[in-house]
Amino acid sequence: MTLTLAIPSKGRLKDKAVAALAGAGIHVASAEDSRSYRTSVTGAPGLEVLLLSASEIARELRDGAIDFGITGEDLIRETIAEPEQVVETVSRLGFGHADVVVAVPDAWVDVETMEDLNDVAGGYRARHGRRLRVATKYWRLTQSFFTRRNGIQSYRIVESLGATEGTPAAGSADVIVDITSTGSTLTANHLKILSDGVILRSQACLIRSLVARDRQDVAEADALAARFGSAPD
Ligand SMILES: Nc1ncnc2c1ncn2[C@@H]1O[C@H](COP(=O)(O)OP(=O)(O)OP(=O)(O)O)[C@@H](O)[C@H]1O
Ligand SMILES: O=P(O)(O)OC[C@H]1O[C@H](OP(=O)(O)OP(=O)(O)O)[C@H](O)[C@@H]1O
Known part of the structure; x- marks a missing residue:
């Protein structure tokens, strides 16, 4: 079973998102062509890391099209009417304030x-x-x-x-x-x-889609979430 996690493909959050994943032992390398949106991942078997725009990540989490995403809390609250019903904040990441x-x-x-x-x-x-x-x-x-x-x-x-x-x-x-x-x-x-x-x-947060649970290996997703701290303010 593959889990998907999206990080910003460009802009101010991208490099720090890659560093936040590295802090959890998940190493993401861009494809050789720097314009490509494909990545290779080590440290998390079965995890696919996607590169999307910061606002697209909020939409994809809302729609359950990805399991996890790193994006700004502002974009989550702007994009999703009742975020508490639809997504869970796994970790506040301390950048992108x-x-x-x-x-x-x-x-x-x-x-x-x-x-x-x-x-x-x-x-x-x-x-x-x-x-x-x-x-x-x-x-x-x-x-x-x-x-x-x-x-x-x-x-x-x-x-x-x-x-x-x-x-x-x-x-x-x-x-x-x-x-x-x-x-x-x-x-x-x-x-x-x-x-x-x-x-x-x-600030930037690691967000989990609750909508994606239906098609997810929940134990696997729980284990991935546990690699990040909790979500203190
Ligand atoms: N000085 C800043 N100006 C704008 N956004 C900031 C700033 N500092 C942090 N952020 C955060 O960065 C995120 C937007 O990131 P970025 O600018 O890379 O995306 P974007 O290009 O605006 O988004 P998209 O490509 O999805 O339209 C937001 O969550 C925002 O809160
Ligand atoms: O308080 P400040 O440090 O001045 O930052 C705020 C400004 O930074 C961002 O714009 P940016 O020029 O980065 O372009 P963007 O709107 O395309 O993100 C944002 O839209 C604000 O205009």
């Missing part, structure tokens, strides 16, 4: 909290003739944080798949929800994080 935050223009001196933002959103249409626009690629996290956690009813999400921090200055949005690590992109774009505007503190 980034916060998903609500940020507004520095010039909004009276807006420091989500309550302040709610006040602004409430009167926005009357003052500007349209609802407050929030630029983000994190639709699910934004809706849940704005509407369910903070009771903000009047806003509109503007999808942004890149350069989100530039959208307020460009005039295509008023505020943003995006990922930040050093904070320098927010600063450079004259944006500030609301004091209670941290939606999620994300």
